Amino acid sequence: xxxxxxxxxxxxxxxxxxxxxxxxxxxxxxxxxxxxxxxxxxxxxxxxxxxxxxxxxxxxxxxxxxxxxxxxxxxxxxxxxxxxxxxxxxxxxxxxxxxxxxxxxxxxxxxxxxxxxxxxxxxxxxxxxxxxxxxxxxxxxxxxxxxxxxxxxxxxxxxxxxxxxxxxxxxxxxxxxxxxxxxxxxxxxxxxxxxxxxxxxxxxxxxxxxxxxxxxxxxxxxxxxxxxxxxxxxxxxxxxxxxxxxxxxxxxxxxxxxxxxxxxxxxxxxxxxxxxxxxxxxxxxxxxxxxxxxxxxxxxxxxxxxxxxxxxxxxxxxxxxxxxxxxxxxxxxxxxxxxxxxxxxxxxxxxxxxxxxxxxxxxxxxxxxxxxxxxxxxxxxxxxxxxxxxxxxxxxxxxxxxxxxxxxxxxxxxxxxxxxxxxxxxxxxxxxxxxxxxxxxxxxxxxxxxxxxxxxxxxxxxxxxxxxxxxxxxxxxxxxxxxxxxxxxxxxxxxxxxxxxxxxxxxxxxxxxxxxxxxxxxxxxxxxxxxxxxxxxxxxxxxxxxxxxxxxxxxxxxx
DNA sequence: TCAGCTGGCACGTTTGAAAGGT
DNA sequence: AACCTTTCAAACGTGCCAGCTG
Numbered sequence: 001x002x003x004x005x006x007x008x009x010x011x012x013x014x015x016x017x018x019x020x021x022x023x024x025x026x027x028x029x030x031x032x033x034x035x036x037x038x039x040x041x042x043x044x045x046x047x048x049x050x051x052x053x054x055x056x057x058x059x060x061x062x063x064x065x066x067x068x069x070x071x072x073x074x075x076x077x078x079x080x081x082x083x084x085x086x087x088x089x090x091x092x093x094x095x096x097x098x099x100x101x102x103x104x105x106x107x108x109x110x111x112x113x114x115x116x117x118x119x120x121x122x123x124x125x126x127x128x129x130x131x132x133x134x135x136x137x138x139x140x141x142x143x144x145x146x147x148x149x150x151x152x153x154x155x156x157x158x159x160x161x162x163x164x165x166x167x168x169x170x171x172x173x174x175x176x177x178x179x180x181x182x183x184x185x186x187x188x189x190x191x192x193x194x195x196x197x198x199x200x201x202x203x204x205x206x207x208x209x210x211x212x213x214x215x216x217x218x219x220x221x222x223x224x225x226x227x228x229x230x231x232x233x234x235x236x237x238x239x240x241x242x243x244x245x246x247x248x249x250x251x252x253x254x255x256x257x258x259x260x261x262x263x264x265x266x267x268x269x270x271x272x273x274x275x276x277x278x279x280x281x282x283x284x285x286x287x288x289x290x291x292x293x294x295x296x297x298x299x300x301x302x303x304x305x306x307x308x309x310x311x312x313x314x315x316x317x318x319x320x321x322x323x324x325x326x327x328x329x330x331x332x333x334x335x336x337x338x339x340x341x342x343x344x345x346x347x348x349x350x351x352x353x354x355x356x357x358x359x360x361x362x363x364x365x366x367x368x369x370x371x372x373x374x375x376x377x378x379x380x381x382x383x384x385x386x387x388x389x390x391x392x393x394x395x396x397x398x399x400x401x402x403x404x405x406x407x408x409x410x411x412x413x414x415x416x417x418x419x420x421x422x423x424x425x426x427x428x429x430x431x432x433x434x435x436x437x438x439x440x441x442x443x444x445x446x447x448x449x450x451x452x453x454x455x456x457x458x459x460x461x462x463x464x465x466x467x468x469x470x471x472x473x474x475x476x477x478x479x480x481x482x483x484x485x486x487x488x489x490x491x492x493x494x495x496x497x498x499x500x501x502x503x504x505x506x507x508x509x510x511x512x513x514x515x516x517x518x519x520x521x522x523x524x525x526x527x528x529x530x531x532x533x534x535x536x537x538x539x540x541x542x543x544x545x546x547x548x549x550x551x552x553x554x555x556x557x558x559x
Numbered sequence: 560t561c562a563g564c565t566g567g568c569a570c571g572t573t574t575g576a577a578a579g580g581t
Numbered sequence: 582a583a584c585c586t587t588t589c590a591a592a593c594g595t596g597c598c599a600g601c602t603g
Contacts, residue, residue, distance in 0.1 A: 093596085096565075100594070133562085180564085193563075233564050234597090241596075250594040253570030 069218040072203055077106035077170055081247060082226040088239045089139055090229035092197075098177030098188035102248045105173040105199055105227065112163025117206035119159040120166065122173050123151055124189050127196040127228050134236030142194070149182065149190035153202075160206035173201075178231060191231040198228045 076082060081103045082090075093099045105122060112118060126148055133142035154176045158165065179188040191197055204219040235241045245254045 102595090245596070248595070250572060251570090251596060252572075254596055255571095 069203070069205060069220050071111040072109060072220055073111045074201060074203070074222040075108040075110070076224045076227070077108060078103050079224070079226065082224070085240065085243055086226040086228070088243060089237055090227075091232045091235055091237060091240045092178055092191075092229040093235065094178045094180040094191050094193060094231045094233060096179060096181045096184075098179040098181075098184065098186060100174065100177055101199075101229075102244055105176060105201075106170050107173075107201060107222075108170055109163075109166045109203070112167055112203075114162060114164035114167070116163050117160040117210060118163060118166060119204040119206050120156040120171060121159065121202050121204070122154045122156075122176060122199055123202070124178070124191065124197045124199045125151065127198045130196065131192075132194050132196060132230055137237070139230060139236075145195055146192045149180075149192055152187060152189050154187075154189060160210045180231070180233065193231050193233050196228060196230045198223060198225070 085103065092101055109120075126145060129145040130141045131143045131145050132139045134140075154173060156171060156173060157175070158171075177186070177188040178191050179186075180191060180193050181188075182190060184190055201222045201224075202219055203222070205217055207217060235244070245251045
């Protein structure tokens, strides 16, 4: 199950002549201008940064891991499609029940050690601290961002798996869902509507226990700027709607009757609004209901039919075009690309690939259920303004110790705060994207993060626990379990012998209450902890220029 | 008043199970 | 009995709109 079920693109798509991947390499950032590296956590030692006693040993032992990690390259699948959306200003619907991303996040990974196990996970971090509104066919800043939502991680269900497994074919995060439900029990990524976000892919080397966090743990982070998006509860930009309808197979019901018509409709859409089937249907109903008595009942239907014909490109003129429906490229492309993809489809015959490590991943009891090494960070503004917070906190101080908050006394603004309960909502992603390293080759009008490397942290820091978006009291266990996807929830309930069934979601009812659920995957916890730790690790080296998304963990004790 | 959100709807896709054939 | 193919139905994902809400 390398790919989420339902994924059918073949790896040949990446091998076919002419196919090109937008690729990032943790090691070769400087040599990959097309790559957008971000959030790198390069070992400070590799850059000659000052370290405390013992750090050199840790760095030396991590060298081997770095060798592997830094060779990993990640290519974004369907980069062209992503760019299409990006140029129009990608919007992602968020719903209470959770909505998938489209285009879905799929990558091709190369350069892994075939025998080494890795954990792949995604988080979605705020791209800035603005709230947006769609006005005059373009996105405009509408104020300051609301407090960040719990920065959940989406761990690929195959994790941990060998490099050979990951490299075998596309790695799909198709099942990742976005929600605006602050209390979402399914582990979906929680976002604020009308905010801009940036997904990030993290590749973490698993240790001998199929977890990570040991001394040699290394990781890299890959960011594709074209995958940034603005979360919405309903589409704002008509062009995005059309792109979704045209490209998402699930939205075929809103297309024209056949491809040729669709193509014409696409051409027309540049100049005239496209009236979808559903609009036609609903207009038909409303028109029939509201039509004047002296008008034939078919009149409305006729009008609606005309709309439908226009949608299908049967006519070249449409006088009733509404100005607001005119597509407008609110985010003009900054980079002309000739990238081309071969998008082949095939059934994934190995849909239910069962990894020996999966069982432990799914069933192993949590190794961390206590609040022993998380501390609430200062509020975002403090993070941004406080040099001590950004640059003087070590991972050990932040994460490796249990006990009192005095161990992170260097963290400004946290001393007065009680330690938060351990939770998978230990947001790894809360502070705006600008707060950590990003190398963006291309710039986008609404992006505010720097277009060149300015190193700060590997991962964004925790939000203030006083933030309104924080977990409700006593929800720690609940939150921890939240990291499991619905399928994982069901999988757990089916027991270890169960195969991987087709996923069914049960919004609202779920498959049990939070208190009935089993402990979360240790990997999920570890993922948060590990990545969170790196934020502090790299904060310490804020003055350095990083060119690789790699980091090491020193003195990690996995639970 | 209005921007944003929610719920219900219809449509097409996906997928596992069942049925039938080899 | 085992395997493969086809068919079917239910669940799912999607965009749409009316109505609701703060």
